[in-house]
Amino acid sequence: MTKDNSMEHAIDKKIVKGKSLQEVQPHTKYMACTFYLDYVDGEDLQGTEFDNCSFRGAFRDWGRDTYGLWMAISYKNIRQVMRWIRPGTFIMGSPSTEMSRQADETQHKVIISKGFWLAETACTQELWKAVTGWSGSSFAVDNCPADDVNWDDCQTFINKWNSEMVEWELCFPTEAQWEYACRAGTTTAFSFGDNIAKDQVNYDLKRTAAVKSRPCNDWGLYEMHGNVCEWCEDWYGEYDSTVVMDPVGPSDGTDRVMRGGCCSDSSGNVRSAARYKFWPNENFGEVGFRFCLRSKK
Known part of the structure; x- marks a missing residue:
């Protein structure tokens, strides 16, 4: 290659x-x-x-294509492609005129000062089972995302893989990293524009779909809208209304942030800015995650 x-x-x-x-x-x-x-x-x-x-x-195993730089990592021969998300600045949250907007989506400027590797898809059931030894899903299909997994379960997955690695480690994306990557340079309600269709996003349906079954955004990331809601690193909290650099959310809390909406949500709930929260030790329907990769040094 x-x-x-x-x-x-x-x-x-x-x-x-x-x-x-x-x-x-x-x-x-x-x-x-x-x-x-x-x-x-x-x-x-x-x-x-x-x-x-x-x-x-x-x-x-790496290269560059029309979407940017990628690399692939493997666990027991199951390959996961990671996309390099370059540093930059964006407006997080939504304008008051956006459909289905909620009060906790206050717009503010965010600086992402460091690039990061982000999985191009949500973690699949195949990869989940290889790492954890048990199925994390309501729908037993290897190339569908692991779902019905809580934040603590996902942290166990991350810790298990990290215990076997030397130079790098997995982690959750922060909420700001997640929205920055989802938007991929756009300012509209969705990375595809202000409206979506079901051939672009798996929403308002009754079950998850295989990863990469819908088109990716401009940075090569699949199903950032719909399919499964995705856990983030942050505790849920109100946004800072000022310019912030690399925000990580509150230092503690009761709920972890989820993003992206899921297959059973309406279109307004799978917007780039839409926010969700839930207890980290409780399972909640079509919820999965995608992970970041960073150096241990």
């Missing part, structure tokens, strides 16, 4: 030839190099070019 061979002429590249390396530097052309990499921050791959290079370690 060709690794990110696009030329970027705006910045002069440093040229490195014939070395064995354990790190990648941006805006560099590597020629006939061998890399031993267990984790790479996506920003380190901005402007890189690789000519006849080979990759070893955990970070070997």
